[in-house]
Amino acid sequence: MKVFRCKRCGNCCRGESTVSLSPKDILAISKFLNIPEEEFLEKFTVKKYPNRIEMKTKNGFCVFFDEKKKECKIHPVKPEMCKKWPLIPAIFEDVDTFKVISQVCEGLKDFTWKELKKSRDFYLRDLK
Numbered sequence: 001m002k003v004f005r006c007k008r009c010g011n012c013c014r015g016e017s018t019v020s021l022s023p024k025d026i027l028a029i030s031k032f033l034n035i036p037e038e039e040f041l042e043k044f045t046v047k048k049y050p051n052r053i054e055m056k057t058k059n060g061f062c063v064f065f066d067e068k069k070k071e072c073k074i075h076p077v078k079p080e081m082c083k084k085w086p087l088i089p090a091i092f093e094d095v096d097t098f099k100v101i102s103q104v105c106e107g108l109k110d111f112t113w114k115e116l117k118k119s120r121d122f123y124l125r126d127l128k
Helices: 023-033 037-044 080-084 089-093 095-104 106-110 113-118 120-127
Strands: 045-049 052-055
Touching: 023 037, 037 045, 089 095, 089 113, 089 120, 095 106, 095 113, 113 120
Parallel strands: none
Antiparallel strands: 045 052
16 A cells, blocks of 8 residues: 655645644643643734634744744644644545645645545544
């Protein structure tokens, strides 16, 4: 079976918007940074909608992306969606979703949709 390998391109951390943070994400990250949740929220997040909190961006990347090292500064506690990306359930169910994500993810450029789909159960086992 062909295995997905992150190429550390940083494209998943790029954009004007980031993933929505859950209360669990907020708690884990603030504990990791050893600061109160309120301080984490004030310094590192932005409220996009009444119920959506995202990381701030810096230079077009998530504030926790280290551009020089090409890695997440909070990797052990990064948000759940970041842990799953790009192997989210929708990528295995819809070829168009695969095409869109694989255009920006260097690690997916080594795969066809059929190849990736064959390994669906392997990648989604932890999401159940």
